[in-house]
Amino acid sequence: MDALERDYKSLLLANHEPPCLSLYQPTHRSYPEKQQDPIRFRNLVQELMLSLHKKYTGRETAPILRRFHELAEDARFWNHGLGGLAVFATPTLFKIYVLQRPVRELAIVADSFHTKPLVRVLQSADRYYVLGLNRQEASLFEGNRYALDRVEPAPGMPRTVFDVVGEKEGEPERKNRAYGPAGPGSTLHGTNVRQEETDADTERFFRAVDDAVLENYSRPSGMPLLLAALPEYHHLFRKVSRNPSLMAGAIDTYAGALSASELRERAWQLVLPHYLERLNGIIERFGAARANGLGSADLADIARAAAAGRTSTLLIEADRLIPGRFDSGTGAIEFASLDEPGVGDLLDDLGEHALKTGGEVVIVPTESMPTDTGIAAIYRF
Numbered sequence: 001m002d003a004l005e006r007d008y009k010s011l012l013l014a015n016h017e018p019p020c021l022s023l024y025q026p027t028h029r030s031y032p033e034k035q036q037d038p039i040r041f042r043n044l045v046q047e048l049m050l051s052l053h054k055k056y057t058g059r060e061t062a063p064i065l066r067r068f069h070e071l072a073e074d075a076r077f078w079n080h081g082l083g084g085l086a087v088f089a090t091p092t093l094f095k096i097y098v099l100q101r102p103v104r105e106l107a108i109v110a111d112s113f114h115t116k117p118l119v120r121v122l123q124s125a126d127r128y129y130v131l132g133l134n135r136q137e138a139s140l141f142e143g144n145r146y147a148l149d150r151v152e153p154a155p156g157m158p159r160t161v162f163d164v165v166g167e168k169e170g171e172p173e174r175k176n177r178a179y180g181p182a183g184p185g186s187t188l189h190g191t192n193v194r195q196e197e198t199d200a201d202t203e204r205f206f207r208a209v210d211d212a213v214l215e216n217y218s219r220p221s222g223m224p225l226l227l228a229a230l231p232e233y234h235h236l237f238r239k240v241s242r243n244p245s246l247m248a249g250a251i252d253t254y255a256g257a258l259s260a261s262e263l264r265e266r267a268w269q270l271v272l273p274h275y276l277e278r279l280n281g282i283i284e285r286f287g288a289a290r291a292n293g294l295g296s297a298d299l300a301d302i303a304r305a306a307a308a309g310r311t312s313t314l315l316i317e318a319d320r321l322i323p324g325r326f327d328s329g330t331g332a333i334e335f336a337s338l339d340e341p342g343v344g345d346l347l348d349d350l351g352e353h354a355l356k357t358g359g360e361v362v363i364v365p366t367e368s369m370p371t372d373t374g375i376a377a378i379y380r381f
Contacts, residue, residue, distance in 0.1 A: 004097045005220055008122060011095070012088060012113050013352055019056060019341070021048050021064060021089040022114035026102040027081035038078045040105065041085070045072065047107040055109075055341045067094045083147055088113050100147050104319070109341050116348030119316070123351075123361045125278050128271045129217055129245075130263065131209070132255025133229040133237060135202050136161055138209045139255055140217065141263065145275075148264035157212035161205040206233075207240045218245040224274055226267050228255040247274065282362055283370050286315060289378040296379070297371035299346065300333060305379055306350055307331030311359040313378040314351055318363050320374035322346040328353055347375055 023044050028034040045068045052061045067089060071077065084099035099121055108114045124144065129151075132139040137160045140151040158164050218225055225243060227234065228251035238246070249270040255263055289295030296302055299322070305311055307328055324335040325342070326349040336343045351361045370376055 004099075004118065005122065007095065007097075008115070008118060009355065011093075012115050012118065013356060016090045016093065016112070018111045019052060019061075019064070019090070019109050020111060020113050021052075021087075022106070022108045022110070023048060023068070023085075023087040024103040024106040024114075024117050025085050026105065027083065027085050027098075029082060034078065034081055037081055037085075038072050041068075042072050044105060044107040045069070048109060051107070051109040051339065051341060064089050064091060064094075071096065082149060084117075086118060100142060100149055101144060102146075108338060108344060110344045111342050112344065112349075112352075114344050114348055116316070116321070116345050116351055119348070119351045119355075119361055119363060124318075124363045125282075126271070126275050127221070128224045128226060128267065129213070129221075130226045130228050130251070130255060130267050131213060133206070133209065133227065133233060134254050135198070135205070135233070138205075140213065141255065141267075143264055143267055143271075145268055145272075148260055148267065151217070154212065154216035157216060158205065158208050161201055164205045164208045165201045203236060203240060206237045210237070210241045210243055214243045214245075218243050224271060226251060226270055228253065228258075228263065228267075230254055247271075279362075279364065279368060282313065282315065283364075283368065285313070286370055286376050286378055290376075294379045294381075295377060297373045297376050299373055299375060302375055302377045303333045303346075303350060304331035305377060306353050306357075309357050310379045310381060311350075311354045311357065311377055312380045313360045313362065314354040315362050315364050315369070315371075315376040316347050316351055317369045317374040318365050320347060320366075322374060326350060326353070350375065 025037070025040055025044055027037045045065065048068070049061065049065055068087070071087070082098050083101045084103040086097045086099055086103065088095045101121060103117045106114065106117070126145045128143050130141040130143060130148065132141070138158065140153065141148050142151050143149070153159055213225065217223070223245060224247050225245045226247050226249070227237060229237065231252050234250055247270065251263070251266050251270070258266070286295050290297070296305070302311070303326055307330060322335070322345060323338045323343055324333055324346040325344070326333050326346055333346055354361050
């Protein structure tokens with residue numbers, strides 16, 4: 001997921017030489033269901049090929065499709081699926097992203113990548129991190145209402161206390177050695193020194209973990225962070241933490257002592273009020289803006305406002321797709337079929353444009369969407 005966070009704006013929203021191929025499919029985490037994943041992938045690649053051949057020759061498309069065929073035969077890759085898969089390709093690019101949550105099957109050939117499902121993944125209000133912590137080690141998880149998965153640590157993030165303080169010579173001996181003067185009245189002993197060293201090492205470790213999580217995860221995403229640790233570690237971590245995303249609530253057990261499902265359930269109980277508060281606040285803002293002439297649910301009006309740079313916040317219904325073309329220069333929209341080359345999703349295009357022009361995009365579950373058009377916008381002016 002961290003690679004997707006990094007690539008989304010800089011790579012996937014950038015202009016590329018067409019054709020731009022976008023493939024999405026749900027995948028499975030366990031057997032026997034995951035055995036069907038490469039078969040469904042090949043079927044989607046076949047759809048891409050049929051769409052390509054409407055506009056391009058076999059000689060032009062063969063190099064692009066070859067990478068898809070190679071991936072279909074990679075048994076090791078298909079053994080490590082999560083909830084979904086996204087693959088993007090051009091004549092000079094091939095990117096694979098394993099997604100935490102399921103996505104709808106889709107195979108599109110257009111002049112730009114179809115990224116709305118990624119907007120849903122990246123901009124959904126239900127995402128959060130869980131930091132598992134004790135004196136010896138740290139682990140990070142990314143979750144949402146449906147799933148929780150361990151995150152591969154970014155370069156420089158310490159996994160253990162020894163990554164910060166290093167291995168120390170004579171560790172076993174120092175645990176029992178007395179350093180104070182012998183005889184009556186002596187008060188300084190090796191155990192006391194050792195405890196002070198351990199406490200200092202723990203504080204250094206917690207501080208390094210906090211810095212790494214803030215720089216590599218919390219600051220880029222803005223997602224809430226939950227601490228999962230024994231109660232005796234909560235005060236020290238909060239004392240050294242500079243992370244504004246650290247939630248007041250916490251899990252009072254080390255993450256490693258819980259199963260993945262138990263950890264997700266306990267985390268979601270704490271995140272749910274935060275999620276509902278944020279979502280309801282955005283919906284209320286839309287209602288107030290609409291009442292004051294600074295909001296709309298009309299697709300054509302929103303497209304014109306987007307072209308004029310007026311979009312402040314865009315709400316997009318999670319599972320809605322409206323095929324067509326959007327002219328970012330004039331704001332004109334044209335409805336068409338996804339089978340036609342060059343046709344994408346209008347909601348995706350408007351979401352991309354909003355992000356490129358500094359707007360906020362929020363993917364809203366169907367049952368919470370305040371409009372029936374699949375989209376709602378709050379305008380700057």
